[in-house]
Amino acid sequence: MSSDKFDAGKPVGGLPSPLRRKLLLGMAALPAVGLLPRGALAQALPTDAVNTTKLAVTDSTVKVGILHSTTGTMAISETGSVQAEKLAIAQINEMGGVLGRKIEVIQEDGASDWPTFAEKARKLLVEDKVAAVFGCWTSASRKAVLPVFEQYNGMLYYPTFYEGLEQSKNVIYTGQEATQQILAGLDWVTKEKGAKSFFLIGSDYIWPRTSNKIARKHIEMKGQKVVGEEYFPLGHTQFNSVINKIKLTKPDVIYASVVGGSNVAFYKQMKAAGIDLNKQVLMTISVTEDEMLGIGGENIAGAYACMKYFQSLQNPNNEKFVAAFKKMWGANSVIGDVTQAGYLGPWLWKLTVEKAQSFDIDKIAAASNGIEFTGAPEGYVRVHENHHLWSKTRVGRARPDGQFDVVYETADLIEPNPFPKGYQ
Amino acid sequence: MFEGYSLAELGSIFAMQGFAGLILFSVFVLMALGLAIIFGQMGVINMAHGEFMILGAYVTYLCSNVISSTVPALFPAYFFIAMILAFFASGALGMLVEWGMIRFLYRRPLDTLLATWGLSLILQQVFRSVFGAREVGVVLPDWLMGSVAVTDTIEVPINGLFVMALTIAITVVIYTVMFRSRWGQGVRAVMQNRVMAGAVGINTEKVDRYTFGLGCGIAGVAGSAFTMVGSTGPTSGQLYIVDTFLVVVFGGAQSLIGTIASAFTISQAQSTMEFFLSGSTAKVLTLLTVVVILMLRPQGLFVLKVRR
Numbered sequence: 001m002s003s004d005k006f007d008a009g010k011p012v013g014g015l016p017s018p019l020r021r022k023l024l025l026g027m028a029a030l031p032a033v034g035l036l037p038r039g040a041l042a043q044a045l046p047t048d049a050v051n052t053t054k055l056a057v058t059d060s061t062v063k064v065g066i067l068h069s070t071t072g073t074m075a076i077s078e079t080g081s082v083q084a085e086k087l088a089i090a091q092i093n094e095m096g097g098v099l100g101r102k103i104e105v106i107q108e109d110g111a112s113d114w115p116t117f118a119e120k121a122r123k124l125l126v127e128d129k130v131a132a133v134f135g136c137w138t139s140a141s142r143k144a145v146l147p148v149f150e151q152y153n154g155m156l157y158y159p160t161f162y163e164g165l166e167q168s169k170n171v172i173y174t175g176q177e178a179t180q181q182i183l184a185g186l187d188w189v190t191k192e193k194g195a196k197s198f199f200l201i202g203s204d205y206i207w208p209r210t211s212n213k214i215a216r217k218h219i220e221m222k223g224q225k226v227v228g229e230e231y232f233p234l235g236h237t238q239f240n241s242v243i244n245k246i247k248l249t250k251p252d253v254i255y256a257s258v259v260g261g262s263n264v265a266f267y268k269q270m271k272a273a274g275i276d277l278n279k280q281v282l283m284t285i286s287v288t289e290d291e292m293l294g295i296g297g298e299n300i301a302g303a304y305a306c307m308k309y310f311q312s313l314q315n316p317n318n319e320k321f322v323a324a325f326k327k328m329w330g331a332n333s334v335i336g337d338v339t340q341a342g343y344l345g346p347w348l349w350k351l352t353v354e355k356a357q358s359f360d361i362d363k364i365a366a367a368s369n370g371i372e373f374t375g376a377p378e379g380y381v382r383v384h385e386n387h388h389l390w391s392k393t394r395v396g397r398a399r400p401d402g403q404f405d406v407v408y409e410t411a412d413l414i415e416p417n418p419f420p421k422g423y424q
Numbered sequence: 425m426f427e428g429y430s431l432a433e434l435g436s437i438f439a440m441q442g443f444a445g446l447i448l449f450s451v452f453v454l455m456a457l458g459l460a461i462i463f464g465q466m467g468v469i470n471m472a473h474g475e476f477m478i479l480g481a482y483v484t485y486l487c488s489n490v491i492s493s494t495v496p497a498l499f500p501a502y503f504f505i506a507m508i509l510a511f512f513a514s515g516a517l518g519m520l521v522e523w524g525m526i527r528f529l530y531r532r533p534l535d536t537l538l539a540t541w542g543l544s545l546i547l548q549q550v551f552r553s554v555f556g557a558r559e560v561g562v563v564l565p566d567w568l569m570g571s572v573a574v575t576d577t578i579e580v581p582i583n584g585l586f587v588m589a590l591t592i593a594i595t596v597v598i599y600t601v602m603f604r605s606r607w608g609q610g611v612r613a614v615m616q617n618r619v620m621a622g623a624v625g626i627n628t629e630k631v632d633r634y635t636f637g638l639g640c641g642i643a644g645v646a647g648s649a650f651t652m653v654g655s656t657g658p659t660s661g662q663l664y665i666v667d668t669f670l671v672v673v674f675g676g677a678q679s680l681i682g683t684i685a686s687a688f689t690i691s692q693a694q695s696t697m698e699f700f701l702s703g704s705t706a707k708v709l710t711l712l713t714v715v716v717i718l719m720l721r722p723q724g725l726f727v728l729k730v731r732r
Contacts, residue, residue, distance in 0.1 A: 274579040294561055
């Protein structure tokens with residue numbers, strides 16, 4: 001896709017125009033008061049100085065890459081991330097870009113195929129020399145591109161919540177790692193619902209297995225019981241047997257990390273089998289507003305989801321974000337946890353570049369530690385020195401209309417801990 | 425795993441489990457019937473079978489949207505309308521594909537595999553462009569959701585019963601059409617000996633086209649029914665294709681009875697093992713068993729006796 005679609009300076013905020021003009025004038029005047037006139041910024045920071053490693057940075061533009069699947073199985077999930085990243089980039093451009101340079105997007109399609117991801121990552125880094133890449137969704141695709149980013153020294157902003165057990169100079173993980181998503185939710189369900197027994201069910205690949213391993217340790221450390229742990233191949237569509245098993249073991253909580261098309265089958269069949277999620281507590285770490293579209297709100301209403309972001313979150317940042325997102329991508333679009341994490345990527349990169357006063361990857365990697373983004377829709381995030389984000393954990397309750405009621409959020413930001421001791 | 429349960433509780437769990445097996449059996453038969461006709465009777469390896477099913481599912485989705493916005497009074501019954509439309513939509517597309525592609529490939533079965541695989545990719549991208557990459561939620565009438573309480577402890581899902589009834593109905597219709605009607609006789613004649621069938625005055629091209637259309641149409645109905653139990657997205661068809669081929673090949677490609685017998689064996693084995701072992705292990709053991717049996721009996725469970 002051509003990049004010029006997004007730097008037309010289209011207003012996104014939705015403020016009435018006289019007010020916006022005043023605001024813009026005010027914003028344009030700010031640098032003049034502070035340091036330098038706005039137009040002089042690019043000359044004040046000559047390209048030779050901010051770009052010593054031959055990235056695609058000119059006096060007026062900087063190229064970045066977006067690398068997601070827009071075709072194939074994963075397109076279902078990755079579409080939202082692409083939209084959020086483009087929105088963030090359009091907003092940043094509207095504010096004058098990064099170090100006075102407009103962002104140009106080069107989008108590549110990973111096509112749900114991991115070798116393709118690696119090949120496209122190499123193309124973005126070697127041929128296009130992009131200053132940063134926003135992309136990947138599954139752990140498999142991230143694992144495929146990681147060696148490429150490390151070899152050619154690129155910078156990847158990765159949006160998905162994932163299993164942890166990874167840390168790289170060349171990746172900023174804007175989603176939560178497993179302990180950030182799991183522990184607080186389990187504590188909440190124990191305290192609020194008096195849960196003593198859990199039934200763990202997930203799709204059979206690394207993320208659910210690692211997550212459930214952490215969950216099981218945490219449950220057993222507190223003297224509670226895991227009464228069942230089950231995995232099904234990706235794409236499995238028949239859950240009647242395991243639903244009977246759940247009925248037999250009568251767990252206080254069903255803890256679900258089923259993904260993809262299986263999700264829809266799982267919730268529809270549970271409802272058909274007479275399991276009422278208003279009575280049976282179910283906590284999921286894999287259903288966001290995006291998945292609810294396919295499952296159907298009426299089939300999952302009453303279930304609890306443990307995430308860091310919900311579209312219904314009430315704070316000024318989020319209201320602005322949701323309005324801008326709907327304006328750009330249509331009133332019916334929904335925003336899930338990962339979509340919001342995708343939105344963080346370009347902003348964190350912009351803030352880091354401005355802190356480092358440079359586009360150089362090494363300087364950005366070093367400057368990332370401690371970067372704060374106060375405009376985050378989820379509230380406030382800060383980058384940890386392990387390149388993950390400090391963020392809150394929240395529990396939402398699914399409503400029939402496909403949204404969540406936020407019923408709990410942790411008081412403090414949770415520290416990211418990709419290599420949790422005692423949980424491995 | 426059974427300590428601490430009363431006999432009555434165990435009894436009702438096993439009853440429900442038996443039922444779960446029967447539902448799986450019906451689902452397998454429903455997805456395999458269309459393919460059994462196309463692969464078994466025509467020898468065409470149709471890799472796009474799953475996509476014909478999803479076309480039926482999307483027709484159901486459209487139908488539910490249109491009916492709930494125009495004539496909401498009809499909504500409780502829309503599912504029947506949707507299934508009929510799904511049959512004709514998938515059937516028509518099937519006939520078009522047969523006319524435009526398959527008929528040039530009858531003597532080259534391996535090429536049909538590639539061609540229909542390509543077709544499945546094309547259809548997936550068409551679905552994605554038309555309906556979006558995300559899954560769509562098909563709203564079902566209330567009477568189809570929930571369960572019937574047979575006793576206090578035994579609950580049977582209604583949509584399971586619906587799929588079972590539908591499977592029985594379609595099987596009876598297919599059996600009558602293929603084995604009791606003159607047209608079915610013609611189909612079987614063409615498959616057994618194309619040249620002779622032509623020589624005695626059967627229009628073989630027409631028979632091919634309608635047979636392929638019938639198989640695809642049944643796939644459409646199956647897809648429509650599966651909106652009750654599964655997901656509807658551009659690539660959802662891929663979820664069914666492996667199991668479908670497994671059932672047809674294991675049953676013996678040319679025999680409809682074989683398809684039913686193999687669906688029964690596989691579904692019962694899988695559902696029982698899933699209950700006692702874990703989901704992934706059950707799948708592995710099922711596949712291993714099928715592989716071993718096919719090694720001993722390469723032609724599948726049932727074979728038609730044909731003079732070659």
